[in-house]
Each structure stands twice: as C-alpha cells, then as structure tokens.
Amino acid sequence: DRFAIDAATGVVRVLGALDFEAASSHEVTVRANSQDGSWSEQAFSINIQGVNEAPTDIQLVEGGSVSEAALNGTVVGRIEAIDPDSDDNFIYALVDGAGSPFAVDPQTGVIIVADDSKLDYETASSHLVTLRATDSGLLQFDKTITITVLDASDPQVWSARHRRTLSTRPPTTHGSSTGWTVTINSMATRAMTG
16 A cells, blocks of 8 residues: 555655655555456565654653752753653753753753752742753654642741849848839740741
8 A cells, every 4th residue: 555556667755654664664565467367467566764753752651740849960850852752862951051050961851950049939939940852863853841840848937025123132231222123024036936
C-alpha cells in the first residue's frame, strides 16, 4: 500500500507516508508479465533513510516542588525531551532564565535552585519556567512548566510587657504619713520557630 510501480516504465513510486522509526525497510514483490503469457517475480527490499525530527514535548519526570527554605543547589526536579528519534541527544536550557530562581543542567535536565533569595511562599507560591530542548540537529522545542513553592515555618516573635507597682513607706517622723510609689515596667521579647 505504500508503493506503486508504473507498468510501462517499471518506476516505483511512494504512495503513503514513510516512518523510519516504525520500519527502516519494506519488502516488495514485483511481477513481470511477457506477451506470451509467461511471467517472473522478484522480491526487493526498499531501505528507508531516517531524517532528523524535532522534539515534540518536554516532560517533568521527577519533582516539581521546592520549599521556600531550600538552599542553592537543592534539586527541584528533572525533565526529559520526547522525540520521534528515540536515540537522539538533547541540550536543555532555560528560556529567558535571567532572574529566575532556578537553573537546569544542560546535559541531564536536572533543575536546581540557583538563587534561594527569590524563594518566598508569601510573595509567590509558584513560578512559571520555560524550558528548551535542542536535539543533535539543532531542532528545538519549548515548554512552560509550573514549579510549586512550599510554605516553610517563618520565625515568630512575641513580646510581653509587665507592669508592677510597689508602694513603700520610708521612715517617718513624728506626725508624718508620706509614702513613695514606684512603678517598674519590663518588657521581654523572644523569637521562636515552629
């Protein structure tokens, strides 16, 4: 069904789509008929040449979330490119990665924290990251994924103010009842996590 032959010239033509990854060769049988009614058949193998095809997807195969308390170098996840050429190799990169909290290893596709100062759950609970996969023929595919930032316990500060009033009576002389009142204010501040 993929090939046809011209009965007069013997030229073989392609009729349908060919896919090297599905079949790298096809077997065809050609029959030649003579005017006296005799005929002969011969089997041939038609080899298909593969061409480079662009990646079709980028998948997050591991991870995808990170604590806001994570330090530089913390592994966030790993990506893989999907390509019809199963044996192809890829280079990974961030698209417009300047200012991103993350970086990606160009060979392994591992995403890590590159700037931990930009991880703050209260400011942004997720980040959109656009990734690019480039194959060995320099064909590219871009995809934007979401990395979730997980909340971590922030330091909590409490304070207590204590007021105490003391009444004292100094030594008195005959006929005197004067007393002193002393007020003491104290304040304690403590930082705690939890």
